[in-house]
Amino acid sequence: MKVPPVDLVKQNSRFWEEFKRVLAEVLSDGRFVLGPRLKGFEEEFARYIGVPHALGVGSGTDALVLSLRALGVGPGDEVITTPFTFYATVEAVMLVGAKPVFADIDPLTFNLNAEAVRDALSERTKVVLPVHLYGQAAEVENMRFDGIPLLEDAAQAVGAVRKGQKVGALGDAAAFSFYPTKNLSALGDGGMITTKSGEIAQRVERLRVHCQREKYIHDDVGYNSRLDDLQAAFLSLKLRLLDSWNERRRRIAETYTEALKDVVITPSVGEGNIHVFHQYTVRTDERDRLREHLIKNGIGVSVFYPLPLHLQKVLMERYGYRRGQFPEAERASEEVLSLPIYPEMEEWQIEYVIEKVREFFGR
Ligand SMILES: Cc1ncc(COP(=O)(O)O)c(C=O)c1O
Incomplete structure (x- = not known):
């Protein structure tokens, strides 16, 4: 193929020496899950986005699922979102037992039309879930309604800005994906949740380890979903570029x-x-x-x-x-x-x- 859709071999080959160095580091201290490299990358990512909290999870899909759970979404609730996105956006809503309610898009930006979102509101609306499609922020400031949290699907838009603020800092929580084709990509699956709320961050922190409050004491049904320490180390290197x-x-x-x-x-x-x-x-x-x-x-x-x-x-x-x-x-x-x-x-x-x-x- 003369012009492939992406060239990951070329992107990753420039990091060859640095990747080997961090792999050696991880192998020599043996801390693979919830270790110091994840913590370091979470701090760097939070600073980059401009929020106090960032939590690494297993994928962008998990980032959506855990965010929805942390926002209290469950059976009987409705989540307003776009019909023009990757399936994972609505799959996450269905996975937590809620109903995806669609609003149409703006034909110029392909993002949710804020007026259509307003028309789709009901007493059951629990969250509004705009997607920053193709790398461009949705007009989220017009999708804020009293008492309804806003969750950003920022999987495609790491680094994008709306009115001076990075996506990931625009809503109550945001989900990022580090799938290999994304603008910032792991060598495998990975995801991140960002939030300004200490309470949401704490819920996510528990949800990603089986809702464990203290060792072997569990408060609810959660997930096993973390960003590996090794992936976090790779992502730290790439974030600089x-x-x-x-x-x-x-x-x-x-x-x-x-x-x-x-x-x-x-x-x-x-x-x-x-x-x-x-x-x-x-x-x-x-x-x-x-x-x-x-x-x-x-x-x-x-x-x-x-x-x-x-x-x-x-x-x-x-x-x-x-x-x-x-x-x-x-x-x-x-x-x-x-x-x-x-x-x-x-x-x-x-x-x-x-x-x-x-x-x-x-x-
Ligand atoms: C808009 C959108 N949401 C969610 C996801 C899910 O991310 P992941 O593949 O990391 O689970 C993706 C990408 O794959 C996406 O493009």
Whole structure:
């Protein structure tokens, strides 16, 4: 493939010596779980986001599940979220026994439309769960309602900023993912919860160790979900480069937008947002043919996401969702295409993608 969708081998190979050094450190002290490297990384991450608490967990999905539990969400509750996100967002809501209630998206940013969120409120609404999709913050300040906590799904947006504050510091709690393709990635699964609340942090701290209050005394049903010390050590090394990587992503995005804005709808950046371009996603009504053309030419494009979540079989069957209810999400799922974007991209690869997109439109 001439331009893969990501290049993790290239990203990780620059850390080869440092990775070996921290591996040796972990092997020699034998502290693998809830050890000093996790604590260190949690402190660095909390400082980076601008919150007092960060807690490492097993994955982004677990970060959502444990946050929902810490916010007291359970059976009979409703959580308002977007139908245009990765399945894990609503899966987490269903895993804690609550019902995902959808609101439609803004067609320009692909993020939740705040007015639609207001329309979806009911007495059962327990949490509002916006997703910062593709690396751009949702307009969360307009989704704050009295007594209803806000949980950010920040899995795709580490480093993104809204009105001077980093995502992860905008709501009552936030969930991050360090899945290998993310802007800040582990060598495997990993996740983090950030919060300003000492109380939520303490609940998460217990939830991730089987709700253990003291050794072998358990208060409730919890989870075994921690970020490994070794992964935390790898992530500490990478965190130092995150801002420069995100800057490089923004520069690639600018180049794409300048070169493609006359042939496709290029991404809109909302006022007050610093986008971190986890994905560079264009819209066109010729999406499927363009996708085929680019794949044929060795370019790793993807569709995030081809089926909005209210049309997934499990949600249609459980909750009676049907086609036509969230028309912007449905239209987006037919028109979006994500082009390769990652800090390790070479100039010739960026130019090649541009050339092949323009070629498709005969320009
Ligand atoms: C928006 C969103 N939420 C949640 C997740 C789940 O994260 P993980 O794969 O680390 O469980 C992901 C990514 O995979 C995601 O993109």
